[in-house]
Amino acid sequence: MTHPRTRSRAVVPTLLTALALALSGCAGGFDSAEGSDAATSGGSDAQEAQRLRVALNGEPSTLNPIYDISVPSLSVFRSVFSGLTAIDAEGAVEPSLATSWDVDETAQTWVFTLDPDALFHDGTPVTAADVAFTFQQGMTDPEAATGSYVSRIEAVEATGEHEVTFRLKAPYAPFDRQVTLVPVISQAAYEADPEGFAVAPVGSGPYEVESWSRGDTLMVTRFADYFGEPAAAAEVEFRFVLDETTRANSLQAGDLDVAQIGASSVATLQGSGDLEVLEQESNRVLYLGFNTTAGPLGDPEVRRAIDMAVDREAISETLYQGYAAPSGQLVAPTTFGYSEAIEPTAYDPEAASELLAQSDYDGTPVVLSYPAMELPQITQLAQAVGGYLEEIGLTVQFDQQETANFRTAWLGKEFPGIYIWQFAPSIMDADLPLSLLVGPGTTRYFEDETVDALMAEQIGLTDPDERAAVLGELLGLVHDEVYYSSLFTDVYTYGVSAGSPWTPRADGLFSID
Helix, strand or coil, X not given: CXXXXXXXXXXXXXXXXXXXXXXXXXXXXXXXXXXXXXXXXXXXXXXXXXXXEEEECCCCCCCCCCCCCCHHHHHHHHHHCCCCEEECCCCCEEECCEEEEEECCCCCEEEEEECCCCXXXXXXXXXXXXXXXXXXXHHHCCCCHHHHHCCCEEEEEEEECXXXXXXXXXXXXXXXXXXXXXXXXXXXXXXXXXXXXXXXXXXXXXXXXXXXXXXXXXXXXXXXXXXXXXXXXXXXEEEECCCHHHHHHHHHXXXXXXXXXXXXXXXXXXXXXXXXXXXXXXXXXXXXXXXXXXXXXXXXXXXXHHHHHCCHHHHHHHCCCCCEEECCCCCCCCXXXXXCCCCCCCCCHHHHHHHHHHCCCCCCCEEEEEECCCCCCHHHHHHHHHHHHXXXXXXXXXXXXXXXXXXXXXXXXXXXCEEEEEECCCCCECHHHXXXXXXXXXXXXXXXXXXXXXXXXXXXXXXXXXXXXXXXXHHHHHHHHCCEEEEXXXXXXXXXXXXXXXXXXXXXXXXXX
C-alpha cells in the first residue's frame, strides 16, 4: 500500500534529536519448537515445528479477560479465547463460537446459536450457560473492565444448550460486532479457582496457555481440539518488549519473528536479508484529551488555540517520516462512520496566540500527561506538542506516567489538564470510540445534550447510510467544540522474519490463527 506523505516543514527543536535510530546486528530466521533442522526441512513438518516469537508493546495485567481490555491483552486473548463472533482482516463480522445469529426488527433482541463442537481447553463443551455467565460478570461486577462493553444489555440467558438470547436496553445496530470484545470463559473453571484463572485461564481459542513469566514472556501452544481451523504455528511466544528500539534490534538479531516497529526503523530493517517490512493502514487515532471541568481548559477558545497551535503536517512528515496523516476526527478512514467532510485543523500559530491572549489564561502551568510506552515515539511527540503550545504562550508541565498508571488515570478521569492518548476500535465501528470518549457517563470531561442525543440516535439506525450521516454530524460537533483535538492516523509498520505465518490487520492486533 502507499503510505500517506505530507510536505516537509520545520519542527520545533525538541524533535530534531529524535529522528535518527542506529541499529546493528544480523537477521535471523523463523524459530523452531523442535530444533533448527525441523525448521528448515520444509512442508507440513516444518509448520508443525514452528514457534512464532511475537513482541507485544505491553503486558496483560491479568489473563482473566473480564478485567483487562488493553490492546496488548486483546492480542493474547484472541489466541486463547473465542468470542461469539469475530472481525476478519477486512473488518467484516464472521462466525466464531456462534455459527449464526438473528435480530428482531427493533434491534433489541439478539439470538445466537453456538457451534456444538466447540470445546474449552479442559475438554468440556462450550455451552450457552458459559456465554451467559461471561457477560453477566461484566454486567454485575463494578470492577470488570468489560463493563462498558456490556452496559447496553438488559438481560442475557441461555435459552437452550447451544442458544443464548440477549435483550438490550435500547436498539443497538452493531451488537454483533460488540460481542467480539467479550471473550467467553468457562464458568466451571472460573468458579473453581478465580485467582488461578487469572494466570492459567481456560478458554476455547486456537491456543492454550502453557506458561507466563511476568515481565518477560507468555507461551501458548496449539490446542489440538480447537473447533475452527488449526492454529498456524505449534507455539507462540509472546514477549513483552515495550521499547521500539529494542524491538527493532531484536528483529535484526534474530530474536523475534514479528514486531511492530517505528517509522525510523523501516529503512534499516528493509535492508536486512531475512526480514521484510509490512505496512498496514491502521484504525488508530492519536489525540489530545482535555479536562474541561476546571482551569483554562474549560474555555473552548483556549482549547481551540491549542488545536490550532500543533503543526500536524510537520510532525507527520518529520517524526513519523510520512507514516502518519493529520486527522480532524476521532476515527480513522478504515473505520465505519469516518466523515470525509471533516478536515484536520490547519496550523495557525498566529491565530492561536491571539486566541490565547484574548482569553483569561494567566500563565498557570497546564499539565501535559502521556504514557511512557505504547504510543509511537511518544516522548518525542509529547515534546513536540508541548513545544508548540509553549510557542503560543502556554506554560506546559510535562507528566510522563507508567503506561498502566496512565490507563488507570484515563479510565478514572484523573488527568488534571491535557493528555495524549489513542483509540483503535477493534470492532472497526465508530460507536466504540465514541461510546468511551464522548458518550455520557464515560471518560469524557464535558456535558453536551446535543452529543448525547446524536449518540442515542445513531445507535438505533439499522440503515448504514443513515447511521453514517448521524455519526458524521456527531464527529463534526466534537471537532467544532474541541472536546478533543485529533492529531494523526498512522500506518502500522512491522518487521517480520521470512516464513512467519502472520499477516497484519487494520485493527492492529496480533491475531495468530
